[in-house]
Amino acid sequence: MVTILAALLLVMVGLWLLSLLRRDASLVDIYWGLGFAQIALLGCWLADGWSGRKVLLTLLTVAWGVRLGVYLLWRNWGQGEDFRYRAMRRTHGSRFAWVSLYLVFGLQAALMWFVSLPVQLAQRQPAPAHFTALDAAGVLLWAIGLACESIGDWQLARFKADPAHRDTVLDRGLWRYTRHPNYFGDACVWWGLYLIAAAAGVWWTILSPLLMTLLLLKVSGVPMLERTIVKRRPDYAAYIARTRAFVPWVPKPR
Numbered sequence: 001m002v003t004i005l006a007a008l009l010l011v012m013v014g015l016w017l018l019s020l021l022r023r024d025a026s027l028v029d030i031y032w033g034l035g036f037a038q039i040a041l042l043g044c045w046l047a048d049g050w051s052g053r054k055v056l057l058t059l060l061t062v063a064w065g066v067r068l069g070v071y072l073l074w075r076n077w078g079q080g081e082d083f084r085y086r087a088m089r090r091t092h093g094s095r096f097a098w099v100s101l102y103l104v105f106g107l108q109a110a111l112m113w114f115v116s117l118p119v120q121l122a123q124r125q126p127a128p129a130h131f132t133a134l135d136a137a138g139v140l141l142w143a144i145g146l147a148c149e150s151i152g153d154w155q156l157a158r159f160k161a162d163p164a165h166r167d168t169v170l171d172r173g174l175w176r177y178t179r180h181p182n183y184f185g186d187a188c189v190w191w192g193l194y195l196i197a198a199a200a201g202v203w204w205t206i207l208s209p210l211l212m213t214l215l216l217l218k219v220s221g222v223p224m225l226e227r228t229i230v231k232r233r234p235d236y237a238a239y240i241a242r243t244r245a246f247v248p249w250v251p252k253p254r
Helices: 001-020 027-044 051-076 083-115 117-122 133-161 182-201 203-219 222-232 235-244
Strands: none
Touching: 001 027, 001 051, 001 083, 027 051, 027 083, 027 182, 027 235, 051 133, 083 203, 117 182, 117 203, 117 235, 133 182, 182 203, 203 222, 222 235
């Protein structure tokens, strides 16, 4: 686990240096999913747990991480630095370079390491040396999450690609039932991985998926995104009033 953290920090320092050259701290967002894939692959190589569960966790984590990383690379390519980091630049001025080292890159490395603890620790468990019903439930929840996240991203990308939809609100498809199907899917993925870890006996790592869910619901996910959308899209307040923020449900009548 210490080796994994050290490798993660080393990559983050490299990304930080690259971000200084490009003046774009958004590189860290693209690496978010890929970093989890790196953790899973390195953990699989270093750990000596039961190979079946170890490989399963690795494959599921890598599939989720690579999909997210490739999608964010495609979405952000040529778009410039994200508004969150531009705001930080204005706030910190000439100190931003050093502040971003620990407040952006260092913090994300720590969060990735902690959120991935169920995967890291379950990869090291020798028993039970067979799959259980809890493993199956975890895979099912992971699959539901990946589907929600992938379909939601695809529907949003198609919607934004049409100039006629400029400054309007997507309220069709999965977005009719939840304002953030991608965030809901993200949470399901990590709760699914946690169930597989719990099947290996490390049920006490529950703080990791709880932290991921908290970040999505209360910190860097829903609140931060919606503060900017409400200002840019007049119809979004009405969309909020009728549509669940996270868990999908039938919307209220217009």
